[in-house]
Amino acid sequence: MLALAACRREAATGTASPQPDMQAQAAVLVARINRDYPALQADTSAAQWLSSTDINPDSERLAAAANARWLATLDDWRRQARRFDGKPLQAPTALALQRLRTLDATPAPQDARQRTELAALSARLQGLYGTGRACHADDTGQPDPRQCRDLRQLAQVLAGERDYAAQLQAWQDWHDLFAPMKRDYARMVELANVGARDNGFHDLGARWRSAQDPASSAEMQRLWEQVKPLYAQLHCYARTRLRKEYGDRGALPGGLLPAHLLGDMWAQDWSNAWDLLAPAGHDNALDVTTNLQRQYQADLEQQTRDVDDDDIDGQFAAERAAKLDIARQMTRRAEDFYVSLGLPQLPDGYWQRSRFLRPLERDVQCHASAWDMDFAGDVRTKMCIEPNEAALDTVYHELGHVYYYLSYVKQPALFQSGASDALHEAVGDTIVLALTPDYLRKAGLLDPPADPPTPKQQQAELIDAQLRMALMKVAPLPFDLLLDRWRWGVFDGSIPPSDYNAAWWKLRADYQGIAPALPRGGEFFDAGAKYHVAANMEYARYFLAGILQFQLYKALCDASGYRGELAACSFYGNADAGKKLRALLEAGGSAPWPQILQQATGSERIDASALLEYFAPLHAWLETQNQGQSCGWTSDAIQASAPPAKAASANAEAHAPGTASATAQ
Ligand code: X8Z
Ligand code: ZN
Numbered sequence: 001m002l003a004l005a006a007c008r009r010e011a012a013t014g015t016a017s018p019q020p021d022m023q024a025q026a027a028v029l030v031a032r033i034n035r036d037y038p039a040l041q042a043d044t045s046a047a048q049w050l051s052s053t054d055i056n057p058d059s060e061r062l063a064a065a066a067n068a069r070w071l072a073t074l075d076d077w078r079r080q081a082r083r084f085d086g087k088p089l090q091a092p093t094a095l096a097l098q099r100l101r102t103l104d105a106t107p108a109p110q111d112a113r114q115r116t117e118l119a120a121l122s123a124r125l126q127g128l129y130g131t132g133r134a135c136h137a138d139d140t141g142q143p144d145p146r147q148c149r150d151l152r153q154l155a156q157v158l159a160g161e162r163d164y165a166a167q168l169q170a171w172q173d174w175h176d177l178f179a180p181m182k183r184d185y186a187r188m189v190e191l192a193n194v195g196a197r198d199n200g201f202h203d204l205g206a207r208w209r210s211a212q213d214p215a216s217s218a219e220m221q222r223l224w225e226q227v228k229p230l231y232a233q234l235h236c237y238a239r240t241r242l243r244k245e246y247g248d249r250g251a252l253p254g255g256l257l258p259a260h261l262l263g264d265m266w267a268q269d270w271s272n273a274w275d276l277l278a279p280a281g282h283d284n285a286l287d288v289t290t291n292l293q294r295q296y297q298a299d300l301e302q303q304t305r306d307v308d309d310d311d312i313d314g315q316f317a318a319e320r321a322a323k324l325d326i327a328r329q330m331t332r333r334a335e336d337f338y339v340s341l342g343l344p345q346l347p348d349g350y351w352q353r354s355r356f357l358r359p360l361e362r363d364v365q366c367h368a369s370a371w372d373m374d375f376a377g378d379v380r381t382k383m384c385i386e387p388n389e390a391a392l393d394t395v396y397h398e399l400g401h402v403y404y405y406l407s408y409v410k411q412p413a414l415f416q417s418g419a420s421d422a423l424h425e426a427v428g429d430t431i432v433l434a435l436t437p438d439y440l441r442k443a444g445l446l447d448p449p450a451d452p453p454t455p456k457q458q459q460a461e462l463i464d465a466q467l468r469m470a471l472m473k474v475a476p477l478p479f480d481l482l483l484d485r486w487r488w489g490v491f492d493g494s495i496p497p498s499d500y501n502a503a504w505w506k507l508r509a510d511y512q513g514i515a516p517a518l519p520r521g522g523e524f525f526d527a528g529a530k531y532h533v534a535a536n537m538e539y540a541r542y543f544l545a546g547i548l549q550f551q552l553y554k555a556l557c558d559a560s561g562y563r564g565e566l567a568a569c570s571f572y573g574n575a576d577a578g579k580k581l582r583a584l585l586e587a588g589g590s591a592p593w594p595q596i597l598q599q600a601t602g603s604e605r606i607d608a609s610a611l612l613e614y615f616a617p618l619h620a621w622l623e624t625q626n627q628g629q630s631c632g633w634t635s636d637a638i639q640a641s642a643p644p645a646k647a648a649s650a651n652a653e654a655h656a657p658g659t660a661s662a663t664a665q
Contacts, residue, residue: 400428
C-alpha cells in the first residue's frame with residue numbers, strides 16, 4: 001500500500017508545488033523502512049546472538065552472511081534517501097533519515113570485496129578478544145595449554161592479589177596478546193574509513209562524532225575541564241596509598257600511577273582497589289560483595305546437602321545451580337528497582353533466553369551486553385555474572401538498556417533507539433547512583449548497623465559511600481574520553497600505525513596520569529587490549545554518559561521531592577521519579593536529544609555541575625587528605641617510547657574467530 005502511494009505521488013512530480021510532493025515521498029520511504037527494518041533486525045540479531053554465545057567458525061560464517069545482507073539493505077535504503085539530502089522535509093521525516101545515516105557503527109564500503117574483507121577482519125579481531133588466552137611455555141618452549149589464563153583469570157589477579165610481580169605479569173600477559181592484532185586493526189581502519197567516506201564522512205571518527213553532535217571534541221574537552229580538578233585529587237590520594245602499599249614502586253617518574261596496580265586491566269574502574277584506598281579502618285564498610293558471596297555460599301550448602309562428598313558430578317551440578325541462582329537473584333534485584341518506578345516486569349522470554357553464566361563447554365563473548373532482538377519485545381542480556389558488587393552494578397547497567405528497549409517498543413523502528421547513545425548508556429548508571437547505603441540495607445545487600453549511627457559515623461559513611469562511587473564513576477572519566485581521542489587520531493590519520501602505541505600511552509599519561517611499569521614499544525598494540533577497540537565500538541558515549549547520569553539522577557531526585565544531600569538520595573519506589581524516567585524512555589529517538597534532555601532535566605546541555613554537587617563532600621575531604629602533597633603529574637617521563645621489551649612473556653592462543661559487528665549495547 002505504501003509503495004503504491006509512493007508511485008502515485010511520484011507521478012505528480014513537476015507540478016506547481018514540488019515541495020509537499022518531495023516531503024510525501026520521503027515520508028513514504030521512511031514508512032517503508034520502518035515496516036521492513038524489524039524483520040531484518042530479527043535476522044541479523046539472531047545470527048549475531050548465536051555467534052556471540054558460541055564462538056566458532058560456523059556461527060561466525062552465519063553472522064557474517066546475515067551482516068552482509070543487513071549492510072546491503074542499509075546501503076539500498078541510503079541510496080534511496082540520498083535524493084532528499086538538503087531538501088526541506090517535515091521534522092520527524094528529517095530526523096528519521098538522520099537516524100538512518102547513523103544506524104551502523106561502522107559504515108560499510110560500497111565495494112563488495114572491501115565489504116567482505118572488513119566483515120572478516122571485524123570477526124577476526126573480535127574473535128581474538130573473545131577467545132584470547134595467555135599461555136606460558138612448558139619446558140620444551142611450547143605454549144602449555146594447562147598454563148593458559150583468559151581475561152577473567154588475569155583480571156582476578158589484578159582485582160584481588162596485591163603481589164606487585166604477579167599483578168604485573170597478569171597485566172603484561174593480557175596486553176602482549178594483542179601485538180599480533182595491530183596489522184589487522186590498521187587494515188580495518190583503512191576499510192572503515194572507506195565506508196565512512198562512501199557514506200559522506202571524512203573518516204570514521206567524523207561519523208562517530210556526528211551521532212553525538214554537538215558533543216564535539218571541544219565540548220567534551222569543556223566537560224573534562226569541569227571534572228578534572230576532582231579527578232586530580234582522587235589521583236593524588238591514590239598515589240599516596242599506592243606508595244604506602246608498594247613503596248617507591250607505587251608511583252612512576254612524573255608522579256604517574258603504574259597501570260597494573262589499580263585493580264583493573266585498564267586502570268579504568270578503581271573499585272577493586274578499595275582495600276588499598278579505603279579511609280583507614282574502613283575497609284569492610286559498605287561491602288556488598290561479602291553479602292553476595294554469603295548468599296551464594298548459603299545456597300550452595302543447601303544445594304549440596306543431599307549430595308555425597310565423592311559424587312563429583314553431583315557436587316559440580318550443585319555448584320552450577322547455585323551460581324545460576326545468585327546470578328538470577330541479582331538480576332531480579334535490579335528488575336525490582338525498575339518495577340518500583342512503574343516499569344513492567346521483564347518478559348518471560350527474557351528469563352528464558354538471556355545468558356547469565358559463562359558456559360563451560362564453549363567460547364563466548366563474555367563482555368556484558370543487552371540485546372533488542374526484534375524491536376518487538378524479545379529482549380535479552382548476555383553476561384558472565386559472578387557474585388560481586390561490580391557485576392551487580394553491571395546488571396543494573398544492562399537492565400537500563402533493556403528497559404529502554406521495552407519502553408520505546410511502540411515507536412517506529414527508526415526511532416527505536418536512545419535519544420542519543422550516551423543517554424542509552426546513562427539510564428542504568430543513573431539507577432546505580434540511587435543504590436545508597438540505606439537502599440542497600442533495605443535490599444538485604446548490606447547488614448544493618450548494630451547500633452544507631454552517631455553523627456560522626458554518618459559523616460564517615462557518607463565519605464565511604466562517595467569514595468566508592470568515585471572509584472567507579474570518576475576514575476574512569478579520563479579513560480572514557482581518551483579512548484576515542486586516540487581513535488579519532490587513528491581514523492583521521494594523525495596517528496599512523498607506527499605511532500599507535502606511543503600515542504596511546506601519551507594520552508593515557510596526559511589524561512589519566514597512568515603509565516605502564518614496563519617499556520611498551522611500538523611493536524605492542526596495547527589499545528587492542530580493550531574490548532571496544534577490538535570490537536570497534538564507539539566509546540565517547542561512556543564519557544558523556546558518565547556526566548549525564550548525574551544530571552538525570554538529580555532531575556529524578558528533584559522530581560521525587562527529595563531535598564537533602566544529593567548523594568544520599570534514592571528514588572526507589574517513587575512514582576513521580578518513575579513518571580519522569582518513563583517519559584524519557586518511551587520517547588526513544590523520536591526527538592533530537594537536546595530536546596529530550598531538556599524535558600527530563602530542564603537543560604538541553606550536558607553539564608558536569610550535578611556531578612560536582614554530588615561529590616562536593618568527597619572533594620573537600622580529598623583536599624584535606626592531600627594537604628602537603630605535591631599533586632598532579634607530568635607525562636614527560638613516560639616509558640612508552642623506550643626500546644622494545646626483549647620478548648613477550650606469553651604466547652597468544654587465538655581460537656576460532658568471533659562475530660561480525662554487533663547490534664547489542
Ligand atoms: O561496555 C560496557 C557495558 C556494555 S554497554 C558493559 N561498559 C563500558 C566498558 O565496560 O568498558 C560499561 C562501562 C564502560
Ligand atoms: Zn551499556
